[in-house]
Amino acid sequence: xxxPHALLELNGVTKRFGDLTAxxxxxxSVAAGEVVALLGENGAGKSTLMKILYGLxxxxxxxxxMNGQPLHIGSPRDAMSAGIGMVTQEFSLVExxxxxxxxxxxxxxxxxxxxRAARQRVTAAMERIGVDxxxxxxxxxxxxxxxxxxxxxxALFHDCRVLILDEPTAVLTPQDVRALFATIDRLRQxxxxxxxxxxxxxxxxxxxxxxxxxxxxxxxxERVTSEVGVGELAALMMGVKAAAPVGDTAAAVGLPxxxxxxxxxxxxxxxxxxxxxxxxxxxxxxLERHGRSIVDAVTLTVQRxxxxxxxxxxxNGQTELMELLCGTEQTTSGRMEVDGVDVTRSDVAGRLAAxxxxxxxxxxxxxxxxxxxxxxxxxxxxxxxxxxxLVDRTAIRAHAExxxxxxxxxxxxxxxxxxxxxxxxQKVLLARALAxxxxxxxxxxxxxxxxxxxxxxxxxxxxxxxxxxAGLLLISEDLDEMRALCDRIAVLFxxxxxxxxxxxxxxxxxxxxxxxxxAVPA
Amino acid sequence: xxxxxxxxxxxxxAPVAVLAAVLATVVLTAIPIRLAxxxxxxxxxxxxxxxxxxxxxxxxxxxxxxxxxxxxIAVAIAFRAGYWNIGAEGQFLxxxxxxxxxxxxxxxxxxxxxxxxxxxxxxxxxxxxATLPAWLKKRADIDEVVTTLxxxxxxxxxxxxxxxxxWRNSSSGFTDSDRFGHGYDLPALIPGTRVHWGLGVAVxxxxxxxxxxxxxxxxIRIRAAGQAPRAxxxxxxxxxxxxxxxxxxxxxxxxxxxxxxxxxxxxxLTQGISNSYGYTGVIVATLGGLSALGxxxxxxxxxxxxxxxxxxxxxxxxxxxxxxxxxxLLMLMVLSAMSLRRYRVQWSRPRGRRTPAxxxxx
Numbered sequence: 001x002x003x004p005h006a007l008l009e010l011n012g013v014t015k016r017f018g019d020l021t022a023x024x025x026x027x028x029s030v031a032a033g034e035v036v037a038l039l040g041e042n043g044a045g046k047s048t049l050m051k052i053l054y055g056l057x058x059x060x061x062x063x064x065x066m067n068g069q070p071l072h073i074g075s076p077r078d079a080m081s082a083g084i085g086m087v088t089q090e091f092s093l094v095e096x097x098x099x100x101x102x103x104x105x106x107x108x109x110x111x112x113x114x115x116r117a118a119r120q121r122v123t124a125a126m127e128r129i130g131v132d133x134x135x136x137x138x139x140x141x142x143x144x145x146x147x148x149x150x151x152x153x154x155a156l157f158h159d160c161r162v163l164i165l166d167e168p169t170a171v172l173t174p175q176d177v178r179a180l181f182a183t184i185d186r187l188r189q190x191x192x193x194x195x196x197x198x199x200x201x202x203x204x205x206x207x208x209x210x211x212x213x214x215x216x217x218x219x220x221x222e223r224v225t226s227e228v229g230v231g232e233l234a235a236l237m238m239g240v241k242a243a244a245p246v247g248d249t250a251a252a253v254g255l256p257x258x259x260x261x262x263x264x265x266x267x268x269x270x271x272x273x274x275x276x277x278x279x280x281x282x283x284x285x286x287l288e289r290h291g292r293s294i295v296d297a298v299t300l301t302v303q304r305x306x307x308x309x310x311x312x313x314x315x316n317g318q319t320e321l322m323e324l325l326c327g328t329e330q331t332t333s334g335r336m337e338v339d340g341v342d343v344t345r346s347d348v349a350g351r352l353a354a355x356x357x358x359x360x361x362x363x364x365x366x367x368x369x370x371x372x373x374x375x376x377x378x379x380x381x382x383x384x385x386x387x388x389x390l391v392d393r394t395a396i397r398a399h400a401e402x403x404x405x406x407x408x409x410x411x412x413x414x415x416x417x418x419x420x421x422x423x424x425x426q427k428v429l430l431a432r433a434l435a436x437x438x439x440x441x442x443x444x445x446x447x448x449x450x451x452x453x454x455x456x457x458x459x460x461x462x463x464x465x466x467x468x469x470a471g472l473l474l475i476s477e478d479l480d481e482m483r484a485l486c487d488r489i490a491v492l493f494x495x496x497x498x499x500x501x502x503x504x505x506x507x508x509x510x511x512x513x514x515x516x517x518x519a520v521p522a
Numbered sequence: 523x524x525x526x527x528x529x530x531x532x533x534x535x536a537p538v539a540v541l542a543a544v545l546a547t548v549v550l551t552a553i554p555i556r557l558a559x560x561x562x563x564x565x566x567x568x569x570x571x572x573x574x575x576x577x578x579x580x581x582x583x584x585x586x587x588x589x590x591x592x593x594x595i596a597v598a599i600a601f602r603a604g605y606w607n608i609g610a611e612g613q614f615l616x617x618x619x620x621x622x623x624x625x626x627x628x629x630x631x632x633x634x635x636x637x638x639x640x641x642x643x644x645x646x647x648x649x650x651x652a653t654l655p656a657w658l659k660k661r662a663d664i665d666e667v668v669t670t671l672x673x674x675x676x677x678x679x680x681x682x683x684x685x686x687x688x689w690r691n692s693s694s695g696f697t698d699s700d701r702f703g704h705g706y707d708l709p710a711l712i713p714g715t716r717v718h719w720g721l722g723v724a725v726x727x728x729x730x731x732x733x734x735x736x737x738x739x740x741x742i743r744i745r746a747a748g749q750a751p752r753a754x755x756x757x758x759x760x761x762x763x764x765x766x767x768x769x770x771x772x773x774x775x776x777x778x779x780x781x782x783x784x785x786x787x788x789x790x791l792t793q794g795i796s797n798s799y800g801y802t803g804v805i806v807a808t809l810g811g812l813s814a815l816g817x818x819x820x821x822x823x824x825x826x827x828x829x830x831x832x833x834x835x836x837x838x839x840x841x842x843x844x845x846x847x848x849x850x851l852l853m854l855m856v857l858s859a860m861s862l863r864r865y866r867v868q869w870s871r872p873r874g875r876r877t878p879a880x881x882x883x884x
Contacts, residue, residue, distance in 0.1 A: 328756060349758035360756065368750040375742055379757045382739035390737045 006068075007032045007193045008053075008084065008162045013062035015048050022048035024217045025062065030162055030193035035184060037208035037225070038197045039237055041451035045217040046197050050166050053195075054079045054086050066161075085160030087151045089167045089449065095140040102139055103154045125153050129183040143315025145176050152183070162193040169203055170449050174479060174512060176313070181207050199237070199451060201230045213237050237452075277340040279304050279440040279471025285334035287320050287495075294320045296495035297334065302440065302471035307462075309486035310475045313515050317495035318444065318475050319361070325442045325473070326358050327351045339439040352380055357438025361445045361475075363425050369418035373411050374400035377432050403431040408457065423454035430461055441465060444475040459485065479508060491515055535863055543859035547852045554847060558840035565838055569830035569848065579829065581715040587825030588717075588786070589614070589796075591724035592779025593803025594810060594817040595731050596648075596772045602735055602812050603768035604748035609655060609670025610776040611800025612677035613648035617777025618784045619681060620647025621706075622699055622791040625784075626689065629703035636705035640785045641723065641778060648777015649770050651677060656769035660762055666769070674800065682793055689791065699791040708786035720782030725818075727775055732814025744768060776800060805853050824849055 006029035015023040022045045030036045040046050051057040053064065055073040064071045066082050073079050079086065093102050103125070104118040122135050131149045139147060148168065155163055165184075169177050184194055184207055198204050204211055205225060213221040213236040221236040280302040287295040295317045302308045312318055323329035325336070327348040336344045341354040360366045367376050374396050378385050385392050385399070400413035409427045411420050417428060426446070433441060443462065447455045462485060466472050476482055482489055483503055490500040491514040499514050552562035573579040593610040600607035607613075624643040631639065655669035685697040692700055708718040735741040746754040747761040755761050779799065784791055806824060810816025831845020 326756060347758065347760075348756065352758050358756070365750070365752050366756055368746045368753050370749045371742070371746060375746075379742070379746060379754075379759075382742060386739050390733070391739055391742065393737075 006030065007066065008195075009065045009068075010049070010053070011063050011065070013049065013052060013059045013064070015045075015052060015057060015059050021217045023052070023059070026214065026217075026219050027062075028195075028212050028219070030195050032161070032191045032193055033188055034210065035188055035194040035196055035208045037204040037211045038195060038214065039199065039201070039204050039211055039233060040214035041199055041237060041453065044214040044237075044451075046199075046214055047166070048217075049214070050086065050088075050164055050197060053084060053164060080158050080160070083159070083161035084164065085155035085158055085162070086164040087148065087155050087166060087168060089170060091147050091151055093139045093147055093150060096138065098136050098138055099133055099142075099150050099153075100135040102150060103157050122153065122157070125157055129153065129156065129186070143319075145172055145313070145315065148172065149176075152180075156187075160192070162195060163187065164195045164197065166197045167199070167449060168196070169198065169200060172477070174508065177203070201233055201237075204233070205230050276304050278302060278337075279306070279339060280473060281335075281337040283335040283337075285321075285324060285336055286332045287317075287324055287329060288332040293332075294495050295324060298492075298495075298497055300473075300490060300497065300500075302473050304439075304469045304471050305466055306488070307466055307472040307474060307486045309482040309489040310473065310492050311477070311479065311482055311489050311511055311515060312492035313477075316492050316515075318492060320495070321492070322360065322442065322444045322475055325356070326360065352436070355439030357433040357436055357441040357470075359426075359429055359433055359441065359443035359446045361448070363422065363429060366429055367417045367425060370416055372414050373404070373409070373417055373420070373428060374413040376417050376428055377403055377435070380432065381436065399435075403435055407431040407461070423450050426450060426454065426458065430458060434461060434465060437468075438465075438470055440471045440473065442473045442475070445477065446474070447476075447478065447481060479511060482506070539859040539863045540856060543855035544852070546859075547848070547855045550851050550855075551844070551848050554844060555840060558838075558844065560834070560838040560840050565834055565840065565844075568834045568837060569827055569845070572833055573826050573829040578715075581712065581717045582829050583822065583825040584717050584721055585715075585787070585825075586828050587821045588721045588724055589779050589783050589799040590802055590806050590821040590824055591721070591728060591818065592782060593776050593799045594806030594821050595724075595728050595814065596775035596779070597803045597807035598810065598812045598814075598817050599731055599735070599775065600768050600772035601807055602748050603744045603765045604751060605656070605659070605765045605769045605772070606667045607652070607655075607670050607769060607772050608667055608804060609652065609673050609800070610772070610779075610803045611796060611798065612670070612674040613651045613773040613776035614780040614783075614796050614800045614803075615674075615677040615681055616651035617644035617648040617780030618791055618795050619677075619684065619780075620644055620650075620777065621781040621784050622689070622702075625702040625706045626700065631703060631705045633705045633707075633709070636703065637708060637719070637785065640706050641781050644777045644779075644781020644784075645774040646777070648780065649774040651777070652769055652773020656766050656773075659769070660766045678796075681791065681795070685791065685793060691790075697793060701790045702785065706785050707789060708782070716787075718782075718786035720786040723778065723782060727778065728814050728818055731775075735814065740764075776803070802849075805849065809853060809856055 009027075009029040011027050012025045013023050013027070014021070014025050026045070026049060028036065028038065028049070038046055038049070048057060052059050053073065055075040055078050058074075064073060071082050073082065073084075076086075094105065097105065100115070100119045100122045103122045119135050126133065126135070129152065131153060133142070133146055133149060139150065142150065152168075168180060172180060184196070187194060196204065196208055208225045211223050211225050211228065211233060212219060213223075213233065215237060223233070278301045280300070282298050282300045284297040284299055285295060286293055286297050298321065300308065310318060310321065320329060324331055327343070327346060327350070331344055334344070335342065338351065338354040338356050343351045343354050343356070346354065368379065371379070377400050378396050382391065385396050397413055403409070404411065404413065407427045407430060409424050409431065411424055411428075417425060420428065430446075441462070446462065447458050450458065462472060472485070474482065474485055483506065486503055488500055488502055489506045489511065490497045491511060492498075493515060501510060548566060555562045555565045573583050593614055596610050596613070597607060620643040621640045624639055625636070628636070628639075651673065652670070655666045655673065658664040658669055659666045682697070685699060689699040690696075691698045708720055711717045711719050711722050735744065743754070743759045744764055746757065747759055747764045751761045780795070783795055783799075788795060802824065806817055806820045810818070810820040827845050827849055831842050831848070834840055834844065835842040
């Protein structure tokens with residue numbers, strides 16, 4: 001498949017981890033001015049391939065070449081000096097440094113840094129790709145979306161010839177995605193090769209020139225984007241046997257579908273449950289920091305059996321709202337009731353007792369990596385598993401085995417959670433939250449970075465919870481996910497709810513306008 | 523040179539890594555032993571085997587291990603909670619001071635009252651010495667590594683001040699305290715030997731700590747708080763309160779060690795009462811993997827080494843300090859092996875090597 005002017009070429013790259021073959025003789029090439037999409041589910045071997053390209057993992061066989069010259073990439077530094085830039089899913093920014101310092105950090109050696117010159121260069125680099133972030137801001141004050149933009153600037157700062165973007169849109173809002181795609185377009189015109197790693201078909205179809213599909217470590221197809229339909233790509237990616245009904249597949253991979261199948265049922269559920277105590281009532285909930293309202297008088301009700309979404313661009317108070325809901329941040333003023341119980345002043349344990357369940361955005365920060373799967377599963381209910389002062393290991397094991405079976409978690413009960421993949425970790429968290437039969441579940445980005453199988457599984461579990469009569473508050477930046485699950489969508493802008501739409505009213509255009517702070521469009 | 527994370531590995535790797543570390547320690551220690559003019563195999567035999575080859579030797583090893591059992595488990599309890607208590611030395615010393623204070627104030631007390639009171643005083647002393655760093659940590663998030671460490675020499679100076687001043691021996695004038703009343707003498711655990719009831723108390727404390735850390739809800743919470751404080755807090759675990767309590771318990775246990783040493787061995791307060799037991803406790807806890815059984819085994823091993831070192835220096839005329847060299851090297855080697863188990867060292871940038879066609883990797 002190699003092309004005459006291939007810039008970066010991977011040839012027969014193979015990597016095994018024990019009896020698992022992560023990459024099985026994979027060959028990919030990227031030419032100058034070409035955007036190649038690497039498409040595959042989580043666990044298909046994309047991340048391993050990227051780590052090999054970036055010198056973080058050594059291949060067992062196969063080679064990499066740049067401009068026809070064989071390359072040995074033993075470290076990210078080697079990759080950078082060879083002209084390979086990478087923006088990973090997990091950011092490598094120093095939070096206590098400014099944007100300029102972070103960008104310059106990777107570019108300078110020892111010695112004195114000319115701060116002013118660095119600042120100018122960083123500003124210029126940001127302007128070139130249309131990023132508008134104050135260069136003297138501390139990274140710790142940036143939102144996830146802004147941090148990713150800094151990462152991109154950082155990668156571009158090294159005169160790279162091939163830029164690898166690993167799931168770049170996972171943390172972006174629709175507007176940010178548009179900006180990113182415009183940037184990629186400009187990079188393509190300047191002759192940069194771009195390797196776009198994603199499992200989102202729609203994005204791949206839109207931005208790439210060529211698509212390479214990985215499945216279970218093997219290259220299962222290579223197509224010119226303009227000559228292939230998304231349906232074919234989906235079939236390739238998921239394996240022919242797994243092909244679900246077209247509508248489901250399309251929804252799962254983030255394709256726009258005709259009206260969500262759940263939508264019509266929503267009003268009925270609402271009517272039949274209004275007489276009951278709402279699952280969640282927020283009254284003028286406010287969080288002030290340094291005199292500014294980060295969460296500004298949020299008033300919201302979630303009925304039982306209802307799913308309410310919170311949409312918004314990253315950094316408009318979603319993270320802080322989540323912290324207020326979870327009880328890891330103290331409310332400045334306002335009131336919060338879960339299932340009729342005032343939990344405004346309750347700590348985390350009190351909220352859990354009132355029936356609150358949580359699925360937080362930061363998965364790794366929500367599990368104890370060195371503790372086993374079974375211990376993590378009972379972490380919030382330890383008193384239930386104590387007999388005569390000691391924990392009942394047998395009961396804990398049985399509980400874990402039940403949940404592992406029910407939630408299809410690929411792990412043994414005694415395995416440390418740190419050894420699990422992202423999808424399985426999320427399943428552990430989901431299992432822990434749902435096993436407590438929460439009256440209200442708040443979920444932030446519950447499917448971010450998950451493959452299609454896990455994505456559908458999480459959604460089906462969330463729907464089951466809703467159907468059992470619990471309320472669900474979904475904080476997400478994935479509008480397709482919102483439409484698939486929510487009955488109503490509230491839009492958060494600068495900590496305020498600027499409007500609430502029913503799912504039928506919530507077109508992308510309306511939401512988009514509201515997310516920039518306009519009031520409810522008529 | 524840099525470290526690269528290894529992939530997954532089979533179960534046998536960890537024990538093999540430790541074994542390799544022990545072998546490396548033996549090889550490295552052989553060099554100074556040889557330089558000191560002794561025969562290394564003979565020296566190692568005396569270091570490790572001779573003390574355990576006689577019953578009397580076993581008693582001596584257990585006696586030497588007793589204070590390390592206290593400080594080791596004290597450090598392990600705090601470390602488990604993510605509280606880096608490096609102050610077991612000071613807590614041990616202040617525990618000894620507190621016990622001495624009681625013993626000197628109430629010299630005539632009978633054993634059934636004196637012994638429990640002495641231990642209680644030691645525990646309270648250690649707890650008091652641990653309170654300030656723990657409180658600063660809780661209130662203002664001041665790094666406990668620094669504060670606990672800095673309080674160690676303060677405790678030592680306090681001991682020296684007391685022994686040079688109010689507690690100077692009234693009969694000999696030496697800088698030792700008066701001998702305690704006989705009610706405070708810990709009875710022999712094994713009649714006819716120097717092994718005293720402090721060992722019994724240490725074993726009980728270790729057993730309780732082991733059960734607490736592995737078999738109770740509190741233990742799981744402590745580990746969660748220590749390893750992933752944010753996740754623990756999110757799960758409703760009061761991380762700071764747990765750390766605060768573990769810090770105080772850790773201090774109390776180290777203080778018990780001080781009490782055991784003054785009542786069981788010296789029967790008076792001396793300047794050298796601690797012999798760095800608190801610092802060695804950090805080694806014991808770390809090498810023992812912060813587990814109760816690990817702490818017990820490592821404390822006994824170091825007791826063995828330390829008794830052996832005296833034997834070696836007497837018989838083979840090499841410095842006693844070689845024993846300390848042995849245990850320090852052992853710690854370095856084991857910790858290195860543990861890191862190497864997880865990471866691979868890449869020595870240098872490969873010189874323009876041709877792209878490996880196949881079978882190239884690690």
